[in-house]
Amino acid sequence: MNLKKLVGIESANYIKDGMIVGLGTGSTAYYMVEELGRRVKEEGLSITGVTTSKATEVQALALDIPLKSIDEVDYVDLTIDGADEISEDYQGTKGGGAALLFEKIVGTYSKEIIWIVDESKMVKHLGAFPLPIEVIPYGSAQLFKLFNENKLNPTLRLTDDGNPLLTDSKNYIIDLHLEKIENPIELAAWLDTQVGVVEHGLFLNMVNRVIIGTQHEGVKTVDISR
Numbered sequence: 001m002n003l004k005k006l007v008g009i010e011s012a013n014y015i016k017d018g019m020i021v022g023l024g025t026g027s028t029a030y031y032m033v034e035e036l037g038r039r040v041k042e043e044g045l046s047i048t049g050v051t052t053s054k055a056t057e058v059q060a061l062a063l064d065i066p067l068k069s070i071d072e073v074d075y076v077d078l079t080i081d082g083a084d085e086i087s088e089d090y091q092g093t094k095g096g097g098a099a100l101l102f103e104k105i106v107g108t109y110s111k112e113i114i115w116i117v118d119e120s121k122m123v124k125h126l127g128a129f130p131l132p133i134e135v136i137p138y139g140s141a142q143l144f145k146l147f148n149e150n151k152l153n154p155t156l157r158l159t160d161d162g163n164p165l166l167t168d169s170k171n172y173i174i175d176l177h178l179e180k181i182e183n184p185i186e187l188a189a190w191l192d193t194q195v196g197v198v199e200h201g202l203f204l205n206m207v208n209r210v211i212i213g214t215q216h217e218g219v220k221t222v223d224i225s226r
């Protein structure tokens with residue numbers, strides 16, 4: 001069973017007529033966008049999408065999903081997105097697909113956020129998956145040194161041809177290999193104050209509902225009260 005497809009399709013049921021919907025990025029969100037496109041075409045569902053990356057924009061346009069930018073709407077009703085890790089207290093990391101900046105902006109202006117994941121993403125502590133930091137290229141070597149001095153095990157994310165990967169905003173991604181993040185709130189606060197850091201992949205106290213695809217129990221949905 002394709003668990004990403006399962007939760008992608010399930011999550012599209014939460015999208016109702018008239019909504020402004022944040023469309024996440026990645027291989028799980030891909031299935032949600034596909035299903036949304038099907039509902040727009042076959043059921044006449046009327047929604048406006050706000051995409052979180054160029055890749056999702058291209059997919060949504062091909063499906064004739066009407067789109068607006070985050071600056072053309074007052075707010076977003078619901079954002080559905082993937083995640084790289086979700087801890088037991090429902091804090092998350094995102095940005096494996098390098099779209100963390102737009103994902104965090106769209107999520108911040110959303111009334112509700114749903115994360116869709118397969119069960120492998122549910123972890124005890126965050127940190128086994130490298131934590132992406134989006135940084136401005138100018139001064140990024142200095143930031144890299146700073147992360148090294150703070151024993152944060154940085155690597156610069158590269159493309160297949162060995163060049164620094166550029167995000168949709170033409171920034172670099174430095175991944176921190178931390179194994180275990182002891183205090184996500186403290187780390188996020190420190191990262192927030194480092195000059196040249198545009199955004200980091202810690203998505204704290206943001207998600208309202210998690211839809212998990214499991215091999216043995218099908219879809220599990222958890223509502224998080226905030």
Ligand SMILES: O=C(CO)[C@H](O)[C@H](O)COP(=O)(O)O
Pocket residue numbers: 024025026027028029081082083084093094095096097098099100103
């Ligand atoms: O944050 C993201 C992209 O920046 C993705 O949502 C995250 O990496 C999960 O991706 P996938 O569904 O492909 O496993």
